[in-house]
Amino acid sequence: MGIEVTSLREIDPGLVLSTEKLLRALIAAYSPDVDTNGALAQLLLRPHALLYSATRTEVDRLRRSSSLYALMRDPALASTEVVDAAMSNFALQRRQATPATCVLTLTFASTATVIIPADTVFTAAGRDWKPGSQYVAMDSPGDLDTMLVFAAHPSGAGYWVQLPVVATTAGTADVPAGTRFSLPEIKGLYSAVAASPASGGRDLETNEELVARAVASISPTSAATREGVERIIRQADPSVLAVRVIGFGDVELARSRHNMFSISTPGMADIYVRTTRSPHIELLKTRGFTRVTREQLSPERTMDYLDVRVEVTGHLRSGAYEVIGVMLTSPDSLGISAAEALEQDLAVVPHTHERVPAADALAFAPTAADAAFSAVQGTVYATAAIPLHSLPQDRQTDAHRFSLWQTYWKAWYVQQSDTTTEDEKNAAYSQMVSAMQALGGSSVSSEFSAEFEAWAWVVTMPGLTVLQNAVLRPEVKAPVDYLVRAFNPCFVSVGLKLLYYGSGAGVDTDEVIREVTAVINSTEHTATRGVRAADIAAAVSKVIGTSAVLEMPISLRGRLRLPTDDVVEISSGTELRVPGGYEALGVSPRTTAFYATAADVAVELEAAT
Numbered sequence: 001m002g003i004e005v006t007s008l009r010e011i012d013p014g015l016v017l018s019t020e021k022l023l024r025a026l027i028a029a030y031s032p033d034v035d036t037n038g039a040l041a042q043l044l045l046r047p048h049a050l051l052y053s054a055t056r057t058e059v060d061r062l063r064r065s066s067s068l069y070a071l072m073r074d075p076a077l078a079s080t081e082v083v084d085a086a087m088s089n090f091a092l093q094r095r096q097a098t099p100a101t102c103v104l105t106l107t108f109a110s111t112a113t114v115i116i117p118a119d120t121v122f123t124a125a126g127r128d129w130k131p132g133s134q135y136v137a138m139d140s141p142g143d144l145d146t147m148l149v150f151a152a153h154p155s156g157a158g159y160w161v162q163l164p165v166v167a168t169t170a171g172t173a174d175v176p177a178g179t180r181f182s183l184p185e186i187k188g189l190y191s192a193v194a195a196s197p198a199s200g201g202r203d204l205e206t207n208e209e210l211v212a213r214a215v216a217s218i219s220p221t222s223a224a225t226r227e228g229v230e231r232i233i234r235q236a237d238p239s240v241l242a243v244r245v246i247g248f249g250d251v252e253l254a255r256s257r258h259n260m261f262s263i264s265t266p267g268m269a270d271i272y273v274r275t276t277r278s279p280h281i282e283l284l285k286t287r288g289f290t291r292v293t294r295e296q297l298s299p300e301r302t303m304d305y306l307d308v309r310v311e312v313t314g315h316l317r318s319g320a321y322e323v324i325g326v327m328l329t330s331p332d333s334l335g336i337s338a339a340e341a342l343e344q345d346l347a348v349v350p351h352t353h354e355r356v357p358a359a360d361a362l363a364f365a366p367t368a369a370d371a372a373f374s375a376v377q378g379t380v381y382a383t384a385a386i387p388l389h390s391l392p393q394d395r396q397t398d399a400h401r402f403s404l405w406q407t408y409w410k411a412w413y414v415q416q417s418d419t420t421t422e423d424e425k426n427a428a429y430s431q432m433v434s435a436m437q438a439l440g441g442s443s444v445s446s447e448f449s450a451e452f453e454a455w456a457w458v459v460t461m462p463g464l465t466v467l468q469n470a471v472l473r474p475e476v477k478a479p480v481d482y483l484v485r486a487f488n489p490c491f492v493s494v495g496l497k498l499l500y501y502g503s504g505a506g507v508d509t510d511e512v513i514r515e516v517t518a519v520i521n522s523t524e525h526t527a528t529r530g531v532r533a534a535d536i537a538a539a540v541s542k543v544i545g546t547s548a549v550l551e552m553p554i555s556l557r558g559r560l561r562l563p564t565d566d567v568v569e570i571s572s573g574t575e576l577r578v579p580g581g582y583e584a585l586g587v588s589p590r591t592t593a594f595y596a597t598a599a600d601v602a603v604e605l606e607a608a609t
Contacts, residue, residue, distance in 0.1 A: 024045065271471065278521070292305070492576060
């Protein structure tokens with residue numbers, strides 16, 4: 001809106017009427033004989049009142065633009081320059097837009113050495129990307145900074161290199177891992193794919209964001225208040241969009257009720273944070289407790305499995321949502337990428353995600369120390385059942401040894417129990433002796449570890465580790481156990497139908513999809529507001545103009561993932577809201593965020609009749 005009145009329609013009619021009455025009173029007091037009705041009113045008083053009201057409106061806007069309270073209620077009140085001037089009173093400057101960066105995996109079909117000029121242009125997500133410096137790609141290691149790290153292609157022909165590129169246009173860029181870039185004229189270049197999501201891009205800070213940061217900056221710096229915690233979080237990461245502090249007394253603080261009476265205990269608070277980054281798939285190396293189980297397929301046939309319970313607690317502090325694959329062999333050792341391992345179904349999909357209470361920990365951790373680890377650290381484990389015959393040979397041997405080790409300790413617990421009979425104790429002792437003999441009679445604990453190295457693919461929200469460290473700094477003096485968490489995700493899919501006129505060439509569906517995802521990913525919902533079809537329709541209408549018509553209603557569907565790994569399906573034609581009833585699990589409108597990618601938006605074009 002700005003300070004200046006650019007249209008007389010912006011002026012309050014009530015202000016014009018009161019101004020005209022004021023002018024009549026002033027003229028009557030100055031010269032009582034002057035007729036303030038008739039031609040004088042039509043030609044002089046009314047136009048003058050209108051113009052004077054415009055001036056009064058501008059003065060009022062200028063006055064209010066210096067008020068942080070007024071700007072907080074209406075950030076569109078003033079121009080960028082005026083808001084910047086007002087924020088300078090708080091020693092705050094508007095954060096400038098920065099370009100995104102991305103790492104590309106370039107595949108060359110031959111072994112020839114290639115020079116990649118600094119001005120080489122790759123294209124994706126509607127913008128150009130350049131390496132910024134000249135690089136040399138070759139099928140052997142180099143000793144210069146400008147020589148890219150290579151890897152031989154599994155086919156034996158050609159090689160891979162990874163090239164960092166920077167967007168030529170500043171701003172956020174939605175480039176998920178695996179996005180294909182257009183290929184420039186480079187000899188032998190077969191493909192260019194994003195090795196990881198684009199990062200670092202930031203749009204110019206809006207008036208709304210700047211004012212919100214100003215409000216947070218003048219709140220207490222103490223980590224003992226919700227406002228102070230929000231300030232610490234926002235200062236640590238400029239890309240933060242929303243912060244929710246859930247503390248003692250809030251029903252969503254589920255982790256404070258892990259006791260036999262399900263009563264909340266003080267000393268904990270969860271900090272839900274959403275940034276401009278989108279969830280992506282990340283591969284991490286972790287530890288897993290194991291056990292061997294046997295499935296009776298038929299009276300004559302059994303199948304042995306190695307159950308691997310992958311510990312992802314630490315990663316959950318960085319915002320992991322779910323584990324989607326587990327391997328006991330590094331993809332690198334197989335000569336393939338992490339993405340290819342998923343595509344080729346080499347990773348085993350976990351059959352459950354579960355919380356491990358202390359009573360159940362012994363099933364996987366046969367020592368008290370391991371049980372304590374599971375009880376204290378094991379917020380969530382993902383369990384995958386891997387057939388023994390599909391394990392690498394060395395792991396098959398390990399699994400067999402662990403099966404014996406597992407038998408030994410289970411028998412030991414039976415023998416030590418006060419409730420077992422003498423016959424049961426004798427049978428258990430025989431099992432212990434047999435297992436020990438099979439293991440060579442040596443110390444079980446020194447022969448085999450309960451832990452396996454595992455590689456897990458997790459859908460995660462990046463960047464929250466930095467924020468967790470921000471509230472754990474010694475100078476912050478956090479009074480409680482703060483846990484920085486990603487919002488519970490509700491993944492939204494949208495279906496649109498556009499009725500176009502003529503050939504339909506004027507409808508830019510890619511731009512429509514970008515606008516729809518922007519609306520969903522920027523929705524800061526409350527108990528009374530969710531993703532609204534009206535907001536999506538307004539964004540789409542700006543793109544299509546008069547070239548097409550959006551058919552209503554819009555199809556809105558959401559998949560709300562609960563911490564129990566259950567999925568709640570929601571749908572609406574008008575507004576998608578987070579349902580109630582899951583607060584005890586930590587899921588409510590206050591702790592849930594809507595997400596959408598380009599793949600979640602379907603646009604159907606149909607000729608208008």
